Amino acid sequence: MSTGELYIGDMDGLGITLAINALKAIAFVCDILTFPFYLLLQRPWKTRALSRKIKAIIVAAETDDPKCDVSIDIDGKSYTNNNQGHQQLPPPPPPKVSKEAVPISKDTKSITYRSVAKAGDVHVEILRENVDTLAKVFNYVSKKYANKRCLGTREIKAEEDELQPNGRVFKKYDLGDYIWKTFAEVYVLATNFGKGLRELGNSPKKSIVIFAESREEWMIAAQGLFQQNIPVVTIYATLGDDAIAHGINETEVTTVITSFSLMPKFKNILHKTPNVSTVIYMEDQLKKLDHNGYKENVEIFKFSEVIQKGSTSKIENNPPRTDDIAIIMYTSGSTGVPKGVILLHCNLISTLKQFCDAVKIYHTDVLIGFLPLAHVFELLVESLCLLVGVPIGYSSALTMLDSSSKIKKGTKGDASVLQPTCMTSVPLILDRISKGIQEKVSKSSPIAKAVFKFAYDYKLRWIRRGYQTPLIDRLIFRKVRELVGGRVRLVVSGGAPLSPDTHEQIKVCLCVQVIQGYGLTETTSCAVVMDSDDMSVGRAGAPTTLCDVKLVNWDEGNYRISDKPYPRGEVVIGGDHVSPGYYKLPEKTKDDFFEADGKRWFKTGDICEMHEDGSMKIIDRKKDLVKLQAGEYVSLGKVETELKTCPIVDNICVYGDSSKHYCVALVVPNQSHLIELAAKVGITEKSFEELCSLPEMEKAVLKELEEHGRKCKLEKFEIPAAVKLVKEVWSPDMGLVTAAFKLKRKDIQERYQHEINRMYAS
Structure with missing residues (x-):
């Protein structure tokens, strides 16, 4: 039951205290009676051991003085770098025998961590099938999951006026069910869309901008572009006009794909983008576009018209190579002129392999997609879901919850209808959910608040010991969980650090596993991810399977590898997922990227401390x-x-x-x-x-x-x-x-x- 339903009448402070003491007594008796069963069924000692396991170890160290020895202890054995500035140590031992690796020498200026995890089944399958581009990914999954649900959009039946208690009138949607397309259907639509673009004169390796909110047409368009080896330029729909125009002009695109809702905004931007000659818009379910007022000599096509052109085209697909550009992704631009980050197909495939190993997603899962696909984090998570055959139902902040602004009173939001099992989020959204829970509890009766607090503290105490609390989850937190459909089991948080308090409250109240990670656009969203068995909060996670994380002394900020109790320093990320650099910014690329040890590295400017188990905690930023x-x-x-x-x-x-x-x-x-x-x-x-x-x-x-x-x-x-x-x-x-x-x-x-x-x- 919800906190609002816990009300049992007015009680004074003494009455509430007596009631809670009685509840504690009942819980104590239940704990004694059920403890042996929970102990045998849940095996909490295994849960605690998995949480504490070593996730990454030091595999390399570097000193300022080439004459200085660097001694590192790994798994009880000492490895010494004799009279060399850099030592590549043996491969990490299996996880079950790994232990903390500690640099002994005070002269160490950098240490490199590497995951001890093994490649998972999906990772191995990708290698075996030679899937090395995003075009091959979708070709592969469209055959493997041909008749399975792939992309879904909720039907909008009508838009109606709804009178509010204050006399105002708001526009609300009359929504139906989700309408799904199978993997095979999406593949045909994407292929035809790509061919339709070729019919309109767009050639391979000539970039096209996607400037739209997240929806199924966004993903279909991107997959169609990948099939024709046309780089996708992504630009946030929330950027200012000048920043949008900058990205379009810098990449010299002639075709822009946008949405019906953004066409009025783009009408003004067209005057700042002289190269644009073709605009393709994703249609609205109810409204028609007014073509008046657009710049002359600009052709405007519906999304469906381009698909129709492609369906009759004789043009063959032009598949990319693994070292071809897949995406030029523009940053948010809030610090000035946005930078375009170049991402190759091999960068994206590398991240997909690592995400497969780090995040447990099953064929039976359903993802609700609502974060911007122009953000590398959301794009890669959705690509991971497609890779393992997980359907994606699209939503937005306007329609996601039963209480969202566009949901008609008495009808269900997208989450209630879709009932997803997985969702991505950013800390701000999780904070809002957390504050919403707190606000609802604070408005409830004194006894309701007391019972909720007891249940929260009770559950938190047991989950920290490695137990689950199914009875409390059903009695107290079921209604809270139903806010996001009632079936969510996994929340993946990225984009910014998640506060420990919010992390813990979302875990407790929504009865979900919350995994956060750390990565950048320049590293294709990948670097470290929390281990699925990790019970801690406030940490970003350990290096993923194909990523090296180097900590480098930052003397100016007084962060050093020799710091106690944890090594601290600037985070430098290396691996195949590291971008080749910034678009048309060679000097900036030279400053932030470098090659060493056969890898490409990116200097993040972030400062972290590395804990004994190989998990990282971001503590500062080098730049302002x-x-x-x-x-x-x-x-x-x-x-x-x-x-x-x-x-x-x-x-x-x-x-x-x-x-x-x-x-x-x-x-x-x-x-x-x-x-x-x-x-x-x-x-x-x-x-x-x-x-x-x-x-x-x-x-x-x-x-x-x-x-x-x-x-x-x-x-x-x-x-x-x-x-x-x-x-x-x-x-x-x-x-x-x-x-x-x-x-x-x-x-x-x-x-x-x-x-x-x-x-x-x-």
Whole structure:
């Protein structure tokens, strides 16, 4: 039952205490009676052992001094690098006998970790069948799973007006069931779409942009392009007009594939993209496109028209090679001009192999797809599902839940109808679910809140011991779980770090396994993934099967491999999944990528610590670039440069926590302007120091920064949501700025950590 149904009448504090004590007593008796059965059935000692197992070990080390010996202990045996700067150690032993590998030498400047896991069945099958491009992947699965459900879209019967209690009228959908296409049907549609593009004059290796929200036509279009060896240029649907135009113009595309809902936006962008001569749009189920107002000499085709052209075409497929470009994926661009990351077919296949080994997905699973396919994380997870024959039902934030804004009252959201078993997410969405649960509980009766808290604490205590709690799940958390359809067993989180509290609450309340990973567009979304047996929270996971993770000393930030209790350093990722570089940015590519030890490597700029079992925890970022919880990048230096031009600011340090969705700022205010601002809000006869301590002045300064930030055309997420007024002026003598008065971020953060915590808590 839900928290709202737990209400049994008004009770005073004593009554609630007695009731909860009685519940505890009943639970205690049940625990005694059922413990032997649960012990034998669930075997928690095995669960705990699997969680603690070694997941990666050190396989290489490098020193500054080539004369220095590096001694590393692996599985009880000592390996010494004698008078060489770099030592490649023996392959890791089997997982069952692996143990922690510790660099003994203080002179070590980098260490390389590698997974001890073995290639799984799907990985081996891909190798055996010589599946080395995305075109071959879909050719293979379309035969293997020909008659199985592949892609599904929910039918929209009508759009109706719904009167709200406040008198307003909202547009709501009258939705039907999911309509499915089989793997064989999708293959035919994709093949015909690719041939139709060729009929329109698009040639192999000449890029085409997909600028659309996630839907089945997106995947069909991409598969059709792969069949013809036409690179897919992906651009976020949420980018600004200039960023979208930049990606289109830089890749010199002449054809853009978009959707009906984005056509009005693209109508304005067309004037900034002189090369575009063809626009193909994915149709709406109800509405027709108004062709008026579009730029002359631009041909507009329906998605279905292109498929029809291809169905009668005599053009043969033009399959790509493994080293051909599959995707040019543009970043979000919130830090300036978006960069296009080049991804080859071999990069994508490498990640698919590693994801197969890291994430347990079964033929009986169903994925709900709603994150942007223009994001490498979602694209690779959906590609993994297709590879193992898992159907994908598409959704959106407008229709996903029963309470979503486009769902008509009394009807079901997509999750309730689809009943998925797997879903991808970003931390921001999981945080919203978590806060929604907390809000619902807080509005329930006192006894309901007390019972929920008891059940939560009870379950958390037992799952930490390695047990499951099926009775509590059914009685207390069933209604919570039904928010996302009632059958979800696996949530894969990526795009930003997931806070430990949210991770734990989602596991408990939704009764699901939550796996998070770490990767970048430059590494084709792959680097480390949590082990499916890992019971911990707050860690990104261990290196995947074909990935090497190197930790490199960052002396400037005081992070070193020799740090105790855990080695710390910058994360550098190596493997076949590492991109060849940035599109038309050779200097930037040279700065961030390099070749060594027969591998391609990418310098992430992220700082991590590596735990004894080979799992990684991200703890800092080398550059002043922060990715917020929703995946938006914030360039702290850029924001500070703009906000320093505000009269109220003498100096400012912006701080962003990757587990939050907003920034905060430490502000050294201009004394005279602060006093003037205080007078405007009615505060007089206060000293500068007193003004800096007043919450009213913090709010007033924050309002000034918000107005100034908008004038400077900063994005909403770039403008700090809270400020702390600092009384002292930062100087080199204080150690908070350099001699050139550049901010020393780490020192500032350490000095004002309490204030930063207070701002986020508020």
